[in-house]
Amino acid sequence: MNKLPVCDxxxxxxxxxxxGENRIAVQAENFSLEQICCSGQCFRMKRIKENHFSVxxxxxxxxxxxxxxxxxxxxxxxxxxxxxxxxxDLKTDYKTWISGINPxxxxxxKAARTAWGVRILRQDLWEMIVTFLISQQNxxxxxxxxxxxxxxxxxxxxxxxxxxxxxxxxxxxxxxGLPEDALMECNLGYRSKxxxxxxxxxxxxxxxxxxxxxxxxxxxxTELLKCFGVGEKVADCICLFAxxxxxxxxxxxxxxxxxxxxxxxxxxxxxYKECRGVMQQYIxxxxxxxxx
DNA sequence: CGCCAGGGGAGCT
DNA sequence: AGCTCCCCTGGC
Numbered sequence: 001m002n003k004l005p006v007c008d009x010x011x012x013x014x015x016x017x018x019x020g021e022n023r024i025a026v027q028a029e030n031f032s033l034e035q036i037c038c039s040g041q042c043f044r045m046k047r048i049k050e051n052h053f054s055v056x057x058x059x060x061x062x063x064x065x066x067x068x069x070x071x072x073x074x075x076x077x078x079x080x081x082x083x084x085x086x087x088x089d090l091k092t093d094y095k096t097w098i099s100g101i102n103p104x105x106x107x108x109x110k111a112a113r114t115a116w117g118v119r120i121l122r123q124d125l126w127e128m129i130v131t132f133l134i135s136q137q138n139x140x141x142x143x144x145x146x147x148x149x150x151x152x153x154x155x156x157x158x159x160x161x162x163x164x165x166x167x168x169x170x171x172x173x174x175x176x177g178l179p180e181d182a183l184m185e186c187n188l189g190y191r192s193k194x195x196x197x198x199x200x201x202x203x204x205x206x207x208x209x210x211x212x213x214x215x216x217x218x219x220x221x222t223e224l225l226k227c228f229g230v231g232e233k234v235a236d237c238i239c240l241f242a243x244x245x246x247x248x249x250x251x252x253x254x255x256x257x258x259x260x261x262x263x264x265x266x267x268x269x270x271x272y273k274e275c276r277g278v279m280q281q282y283i284x285x286x287x288x289x290x291x292x
Numbered sequence: 293c294g295c296c297a298g299g300g301g302a303g304c305t
Numbered sequence: 306a307g308c309t310c311c312c313c314t315g316g317c
Contacts, residue, residue, distance in 0.1 A: 040299070136300040142314060143299085189312035194301085231301045252299035284299080 014090050024073045024080045030094040032117020033066045039118045039285050041241045043131055043144045058124050059168035061160045089119045097275045107262040111286035118281050125209050127169045128242035132234040133194045149186040175199035194229025217245040240277040249276040254287045
């Protein structure tokens with residue numbers, strides 16, 4: 001087992017060890033697979049055993065396990081640096097943000113202490129557009145099932161290195177030709193036409209995903225709002241979970257309730273300007289899982 | 293069994 | 306800005 005430092009000492013935020021060909025072990029702070037799994041931003045991550053998870057992103061499949069601070073990714077070095085390191089946002093320093101929380105804000109401190117291992121993933125843009133179109137007026141459980149069904153029906157069947165069968169996320173081209181109500185069979189309900197029409201806009205070039213990926217938060221948000229079915233909340237979720245725009249602060253019913261209860265004068269947007277999205281995730285996680 | 297909410301948004305006024 | 310309708314599963 002040879003130990004390799006990742007980047008140069010100055011900006012190394014985690015320590016990497018390589019186990020043979022298909023295992024990468026990482027020591028990371030503020031990282032919890034379990035918390036990421038149930039943080040409600042990724043609907044294709046599942047726990048398969050205690051401390052052992054699978055993730056599908058686009059047509060990729062990964063298994064990973066965690067024991068304390070050690071996270072073992074079941075992939076080679078190339079794939080790790082190529083994709084999963086960024087996907088799990090391992091190069092971002094969350095500790096600094098947590099220590100930047102106002103010491104007088106007991107609620108936010110408690111939320112961050114509970115959601116200590118949540119990360120803002122860098123997920124695929126098209127996948128997030130569809131996912132959060134489906135999320136509206138919907139339960140997390142049902143969203144997961146709808147997406148699973150959508151992928152099973154229209155996604156590419158793939159087989160992992162270990163022989164696990166999984167389904168990739170259907171590309172815009174696969175969905176754009178369908179009748180607008182075709183996805184009601186995947187339990188999308190009235191959201192079916194949102195997905196089909198937006199797929200059409202992507203295929204025609206009216207919505208240019210490559211351009212959106214390069215835009216500022218404000219511009220990307222404005223562009224996404226032009227998609228049929230995308231409102232302010234969904235646009236902010238896409239900006240946060242795909243484009244990693246940490247200025248985005250999606251306000252849904254849960255966050256609304258928390259803001260009403262704990263921030264009667266409004267959320268301190270200025271203080272957290274650069275990391276509002278991270279704080280949103282801490283609050284969201286805390287409201288869902290924290291207060292037992 | 294009925295009722296209601298669940299990570300909203302479009303299309304009206 | 307405010308109202309209605311879109312849909313449907315799970316929980317009570």
